[in-house]
Amino acid sequence: MTAYDAHDEPAAEHGMTRRQLMRHAGWFGGAVVLTVAGGEVISQIAGARGSTAAAATGSAGTAGTAARTAAADSGTLRFVQVSDSHIGFQGPANTDVAGSFTEAVNQVNSLGFRPDFVMHSGDLTHLSTAGQFDQVKQMMAKLRTDRVFTVPGEHDSIGDAGRAYRRTFGTGTLGDGWYSFDTHGVHFVALVNTLSLEKLGHLGNDQIDFVRKDLAGLSSDTPVVVFSHIPLFAMYPKWGWSTDDALKVIALLRRFSSVTCLNGHVHQLFSKTEGNITFHSATTTAYPLPKPGRAPAPTPQVVPARQLKAALGIRSVGYHRGDRELAVKDQRLA
Template sequence: MTAPGDPQGMSRRQLLRHTAWFGAAVVLTVSGGEVISHVAGDAPAAAADPTALRFVQISDSHLGFTGPANTAVEASFTEAIDLINGLPERPAFVMHTGDLTHLATPAQFDQVKQMMSGLRTGRVLTVPGEHDSVDDSGQKYRAAFGAGTRGDGWYSFDLAGVHFIALVNTLSLEKLGHLGTDQIDFVRQDVAGLSADTPIVVFSHIPLFAMYPAWGWGTDDAAQVLALLRRFASVTCLNGHVHQLFTKTEGNVTFHSATTTAYPLPHPGDGPAPAPVTLSAGKLREALGIREVGYVRGRQPLALRDRSLA
């Protein structure tokens, strides 16, 4: 069994202790500068506050995928967009945490861009997945979605008292994700002037913790970025890549992996590799979905709810 602090990651038993699998809702509560998470059926009452900052995370649409696990990824992505557009409150922004496309072709980037233009939101943001940079280190991705970003596509912004950081850890892949010194230096400079009580939200495609390194589900130099965020009372990291809900807390950092709009992947250790899982039509829609987040500065909980397409 792997030790809890082992950089090689957790054992399957430890993974299961930290996991919220398909269909669960994860609620985050901000209290005294800390983020406290628990699994619950309903978001807290603060989620209904009309003054709340609301945003949505969507991930792993894989437009262009063909296979029995989902023969119509465009249709399920459309359902996800419709679900977002049908939310009671319009989100301030929608963040897509990567693998927008399956093969990074210009036609696939154009298709996903056109589809996301129908989102009823103030802003659509993205980070790339490894499928978005399969043959050119992300050049076509940046041509489509890189406006206003720095380096290989990273950036940050502030909204309603929260500092958001969008990272790129899919371009220098050996097996694990990788950030690189330029991006780590960007984070160091980016947070240097922030107060320690500033809530931090970090977006990336590949997890920033060693979820399951045997499958490449981790980032080899993430510890350097997390060390820069250690002084902050509340840090929330939201990622895609693993196509399933997963929650883990380490000190001041809570990690939440999102589900997909395309197809599920096996739970860590179920099989030799993370190949697409084929489910019945009804079960597939239960495994696909979006993530809704609500936050009221200083007085109400930050609520995170995962909604399935079913």
């Protein structure tokens, strides 16, 4: 698996060309904290302090009580998702992406608990240079957590099929950087769907075979969490916000009672439930993208400074052993 402290190595070699990247220059993502308590999924945007936007089951008050109970219970798994930091981006949509990512790191460190791990769900860098990878790795080293995991975005594989990314973050991974791990009774799968793509995300047969073998020995009541950069559902295929062969993986996940898929790439919050599978797209720490269909293309949006911070954020996720689902809490940087 690809948790890292400071040392990483290379892996396989195919992916997207610079020309392909230019076709998708508007693809980006955000930060998320998920928590599961009492079987409830709690989704909160913390622009207004302490206000609960929605709870999947029960009242907002019950959900808040459950979250506090989970936080007090040392048996609860708590992790953080951050996404689409785009270190190296230069443009009016955010003139200081390193500064906003630093704010996200500080916010993670101020959550009031130490996350079991932090996952960055892709587009760590904007142009996949060695300097940008080194910068984002040093910034994430300041996170107060024992483990940091990553998956690559398409901006992390410009011109070199992801080799520079894997040299920095690929230790212990398979193929183009996929892997799995277990903790607190939850099985995690980290996928790479940003290589070999023309428009939509793509997993490929080797990776799908990995998922098939990886899940084969698990009981159907094991909670499963899947990370990817591009959504595994058809959020907006016209803009490439989907994965062309994701249904083959979704079919393998159908037998599990609780599956949560977390992605970045789209730079905005979006949730969708299909049977036993819930999909959560994360916001970004860099800059917003338009809502699907509300612009000719998914290009960085220039907004007033105060609105920019409100569009950026992190996500925390929690799970208490024995519960069925994960609780997701989204927080703005503002």
